[in-house]
Amino acid sequence: MFHSNHYLRSILPVLIVGIAGSSAFAGDVSMRLSSREAYVGSPIQLLISINNASDYEQPTLPQIDGIEIRSAGAPSQSSQVTIINGRRSENRSVVLRYLITPRRAGTFEIPPLTFKVDGKEVKTEGIKMVATKSETGDLLFVEIEGKKEKVFVGQPLDLALRIYIKPYRDQEREITLSEGDMWNMISDQTSWGSFQNRIEEMTKKRQRPGGKEVLHDNGEGEERAYYMYEINAKVYPTKAGKISGDDLQIVVNYPTALGRSRDPFDSFFDDSPFGGSFMSSSFSNRLSVTSSRPVVAEATVDTTEVLPVPTEGRPSDYRGAVGQYNIVTQASPVNVHAGDSITLNIGIVGTGPMELVQAPPLSELPKLKKFKVSNQPLAGYVKDDSKVFSTTIRPRKAGITEIPAIPFSFFNPETEKFETVHSAPIAITVEKAESLALDTIVGAKSTNSKGQSKTESMHTLEPRLINFESSSVLTSQEPHSAWNWWWLAVILPPVVWVITLTAKYRHWFAQRMPSLRSPQNRCIAQISNAEDQSTIANALLRYMQKLFPVKDSTVTTENLSESSPTIGAMRSAGLYELAADAELLIEQLSHDHVGYGTNVDFELQKSTALDLVNRLTARMKSQSNRHIRPPRSTVKKSKHAKVSQSFALLLGLGLASMTSTVMANDTSATAPVPSPQVVLNQAQREIIFNEASESYRDGLALAETNMVDAKDLFLQAAKKYQLLVNSGISNADLYFNLGNSYLQSDQLGRAIANYERALKLQPDNRQFQANLNAAQAIVQIETTPQELTSLDKGLLLKLKNGNSVLINMVGQQAIMVVIVLSSLTFWGLVILRTMGHKLSLWKCATLPGLLLVVSLVSMHFHAENTTQQGNAVIVEQRLQLHEGDGEQFAEVVVLDSAEGHRVQTLAHRGSWTQIQTTRGHIGWVPDHVLELL
Template identity: 45%
Template sequence: MKSIFHSFLLVALLAATAVAAEVDTQISTRETFVGRPVVLQISVVDAADYQEPVLPNIDGCDIQSLGRPREMSQVTIINGRRSESRSAVLQYHVTPREEGTFVIPALELTVDGKPVATKPQRFVASKSETGDLMFVEIDGDQKQVYVGEPLDLTLKIWVKPFRDPATGQTLSEGDMWSTISASTLWGGFSDQVETMKRNRQRPRGEEVLRDDGTGHERSYYLYRIEATVYPKRAGSISADDVQIVVDYPTALGQARSPFGRSFADDFFGGRSPFSSMMDDDLFGAPFGRGLAITESRPIIGEVAVDATEVRPVPTEGRPHDYRGAVGQYQIVTRATPTTVDAGDPITLNIGIRGTGPMELVQAPPLSTLPELTEEFKVPDESLAGFVEDDMKVFSTTIRPRQAGVEEIPPIRFSFFNPDTKEFETVMSDPIAITVAESETLALDSIVSSATGSSPGASQASLDRHLPNFTNDSGPGVLETQSPRSTTDGWWAFVIVPPLVWIIAVIVKYWSVLRANMPSFRSPRAACLAAIERAQSADDVQEALVGFILKRSRVPANDPSDDSVASATRAVGALRLIGLYHVASEAESFLLSRHAAGTAALETSVATANTLVERVDHAISANKRSRIKRKRLPRPANGAMPTTMHSSRHGTTSLMGAILITCMAAATSLAGETAGAPGTAPQDPLDGKVQNATTDVDDVRLALTFEQQQTLLSEATEAYELALAKSQSDSADAKELLTAARTKYQMLIDSGIRNAELYTNLANAEFQTGQLGRAIAHYENAILFDPANAQARTNLAFADEQVRRGTSVVEPVSGVRGINNQVVNYLGRNTLIWLLAVSSIAFWGVLTIRLFHRLFPVWGWATVPFLLLIISLGSVVLTESNPRLPWNAVIVSDTVNLHAGDGTEFETVVNIDAAQGHRVEVINRRGNWSQIRTSEGQTGWLPDKDLQTVSAT
């Protein structure tokens, strides 16, 4: 048993070993020449996952990847047993640039989640003697240049033609160009070489004679490559980054078949170093005709550089705004828009054209130009431009600090002119602009002058007709609220005081009401109880007659009727509804008893109980048979008696009518306002948006409570500082307001929803001129707190600014129009308080009258009654105002409505001065929304032009 266990264990260990990942490293050769790469190959076998190593820096060598790893899999079946192996091969070129012994250090890979290090690899690089086979020179056309000044250089390569002694074949200039190795470093000539390669061109070589270094002239192929460089440091021109490597042929032979692959090709990833240039697209195919280079050795030409002196740009007389430009330049500027409010952004574009390297030109340091910063807020940051044709363009945003600025001053650009050897400065033309007073930033001064308060004054001290831009920074701003009902509970002032009066009436007249209070028992049960309590046969008869009259729905007995008349009316009622048999039994009991005299009480009780059951059953059966009957005419003297005094009855009836009217109106309106939309709909799309996509606003920003507190503190500080600077520096103020609104928006994005936070954000949006977003956020605030006076007042003011900008005047017509004007003037809260006070006063006076008969009720109740009727009617009209089904606000000044969800669709309507107008979103698709305007226009526009109003 133990041996079987050991066998299983051995098999498991062997299986685990078989599938364990392996890493192997090798190089193509241990000895190479300078400029000829060796290939480093890393094999990863049977690994489920691996990560490529980070390439090390090797002094004197370049190392680069040969592309994506080659992945292979192999399946082997031996004696019916199947095994599978997977491998990945990573290859790298390691090219020595100088003689010596080099070590490729251990490379660390992550294989199946574990770090694995390769073995270090050593190789030797020797220099192949060039002799007279190649010469390399770099010539400059100038003897002296300045740092940054353009210098035209020519790279000259002389290569001695190879003549094969065996075949007598001499390679052409094209064939010899193809022997230039891919490991060549072109330095400052790389761009020209890459351009030729993309265009499938090469330098044209010419056969010339030159000294071979021993005093003898030999034939060479001369190749020229020209480039313009810009020296970056003073001194001599350096050629350290240029190394021309040629795989110089040593033998020719038959070209290999295109269908075959050599071992070297396979090992080196399909590109042998011996034929690296033979099939390069840049240089074309080699000489062909069935011959190919079969042997070669690398040679590296020593680069001789012309003695061009690079001088530093002088420091004497250097302008403070100089940023390294060398050459001759011009500057132009353009600004849009040219008519703005103080603090609003102006886009300033700067174009610089010149003879120097445009990609190296830096923008003028605008923040250090006092003629610009005195009147404008300028970003203190370096500008990244782009080269367009022969000009480099920079773009930035500046903000005028005050109204009345008339121009953007000339922008200067300084450079060093190597021809005159002096610094020069060019100026752009000034740009005329018009800067008006910023209306939004001026509002704080309006409020302060009207109240004599600082920006931190309480809301109660502010005139309710003026906007209040004081932001709340209390702890409640970070608490999430639930949307409140738009009715505000005002209907309680209509219902509760009358209920108190009703209770007082009940208490006052309880004894009378109790005596006349109808029984809640059924007529049958009440009759049987009365018979049970009867003290005489007459009591039994009275109970039975009353029961028959009630069940027959015949008016009660007249007080003047005697017992016989009452019995006769009861019997007649039964016959009238068709119950003749039961009527005969009742007549026999009631009328015969009077003829025969008073019967015994027990006999009367038993007979009456039986008749009650029979009459009740017969009338119920008669109703089910749906036999129609006529109602008996009400006798002239059959009115129900009352014990109340006639004058009191008239007053009570009037008060009851008023009570019923008020309660009906309040109950109806409460139901309507609970189901109807308030100032804005609770659901922004109200189930109408089809194919809606998830909005980016639904993604919440994860913030801790401490981070939220920090954001609120920073936003409050920026906002208050902006208000303090609003009159002295509009540019700084608007920049601070932009920072504040960004932080308020971050708090909302983190999931906080309440009226105070939305009001804070709306205030910041309003004062930066974003009226559309301000209106949407004020509406959001009102959704969470319909009684928020600050949000409602500021919203009305923002709507007024929108109407003023579009020259729209709402007509005032009819009772509803006049009422809206009154409510806008007094305020909704004032109206509700008037309703509450008048209701309590009116019903309080009536309650006092109940207990003090001599109290002059109408002298005290007339004014409260009139105020109650007026205020209640005004509230009803206000709450029942017809509202359009809108759920979003346009936030752009001009919008184009398209026929579909994209700019490629035709424009169906253009809307100017659209910011702040409410619209209904009826569909959404991607980043586009389909809307319907108040005029019934329908079309699609980008979501960036809308701000949704929603309590979510």
């Protein structure tokens, strides 16, 4: 028992500390008010304490009628550390502060607040409070006076706010506060209502209303001295009835005592909207207000009456404007094609509240039925006493000569009648749509599988805007491979001719170009033709040094005996027997050379040297097969070996460069297939395709009578065709359909891009080329690629232009065929002549040779033109190039009429692409202004 009690007494303090610690660290929330009683217009604090929480959310402030709640600043944090019996505990707390200002007398309840603390929802308890009105007595009076007896809703009304404050007098010190001091007593809890903008304007200018001393009724029929402050403002009543001052509440912290200030840097009143003090300065011991109480006055309002705008005689286009107004309009451009957009700017000038003025209902005006007008409300911007609206309208058909006068109706409070003003008509010229002015848009001409008319001339193929409707459009295609092989016909025949020439004259080359022989053959030839021992020794040592190169080792007739480095290299390679035989032979040759008198058979020495060369060659081949190499220190390429390898490398690089250049300029750039953005099954694709085809046909049917609706249908078709492309279909006919739809809906850049893609899948399709040419012809002339990029003059420019016309007429396929046939014919004749056949190259090979040169130059010009144009098409009319990848960077240049032109992409970053225009301008543009090819 003793042990048990002793154990309990020992563990009890630990349990108490643990319980205390756990209690201290259990997160809890409490809410309290700095006071349960408050004066109207005087704020009290709402405090929310959160203890021992690592994370919390701020509560949502409730909406309470008669109470204004706002934050009092950033939360305050504190922590407390307690150590009991050597055990440490820590308590952390956060206090959220809010200001509660009652706007009327009564009893209010702050409801329970629910928010999350450490991921769990907590709930506070509700608190009641009482707000009482501090007796104003004769200390404060507020009046609002209108300048008119009656106004209409929306009519400007000049109001005057007059505040009367009784001067405070300290009887003990016989001091009366000045009008400036009393103005500074106005609390920042004041609600200025309709005069808020005027007060803020004065505050920014560090101004305040000037007060003057006047006599005013004190409420008991007696006149007393007051400071009167007058503030004027213009308001626009929004509802009928008497002028109300419900949103106005003036709160004055009226002084009750003065005293000496202890803080020499105290400002007189911190809560004044204008600041300042009446006696404070940088010196201490000055008088200041030591106590005050809030007083709130009810504003008295005169009998100005607000009348509603009458309904009798109200025009159908009236949109609430009250006052006197004028309207002007401006349109750009005024020379357009049917369906093109015209920017219409509408300016309204008047005396009413311009921010409340609405644009005329353009879509409801009968005079504008000839135009396509948006039925969405227009947002304008106010400048001084005017408001400007901007929208776009589109003429439905050709032949429209003017934009009619636009009416604007308003209620004139002076005459108490509705009035309507009109803008002046704007003369315009509307021609037939450019993209639909092609002769082949209507009429059912039969076409073949490649879109070519059976009755059209091969040289005058016209563009067609009839789309393909076969189900084969939904089948993806591989790029056309007709151009992948033609360059072989240019490269291989001359290579065969060089081989033939070399084989026929190999002996001649061998005799006149000994450096082309192998080191072994050269050595054997030199030994066989030697006439003395020094020649044999020189040839043998040079060959050995080829096999076993040693740095700074050369052989001359004066140092034949200095062969030890090379012999040593042979021994290092494991050729001990051959090294000994070589050393002995060279020593004999060296001794005989210097005249030691040794009588050795010269022919025997030749035979021995040749045998040594053959043995060395055979042994080195044997070691090479067994992957046995000389030591690294002795491995060094000879000068001729380096030259040979460098020549082979350059030859390979040249062929690779030629191949890649030709293929890049012609066929390897396959038609780009956008990465699938949507997933569609076959049934869905067929439905979308049929809907697109139907929209396009309907657009063609409306083109002559209602160009605006026709273009809307074309745009619908383009969106559906684009959806099929985005699903992963790469088909030339689908790109052609998409190009036609974009062309008909005035998206020239996207039309050109899709015609280009169709041609990359079927480069020999002349119908695709004809449509591309027609689209490019619409591009603005002043910024055509030829004018922008051409540095060529005279004959060269004419040749390039003529070549473009030739390729457009006959197609690149025909040029390829000419290149292949002329190359095979020309080089075939040259090879036959080289092999010894009797034929006249001048008579037989001149024509194919000229054809080969001309066709190659033609393809060179075409490839150069394609490369210069770039790999992307601009799809916006106005292009802004920036110095960096963002709108915040400065503009490099602004290009007008840029749509449809090609540019070269240089880099990509985020959603921006760096491009180079055909004029050489380099800058960054957003991705959405480009179509990559």
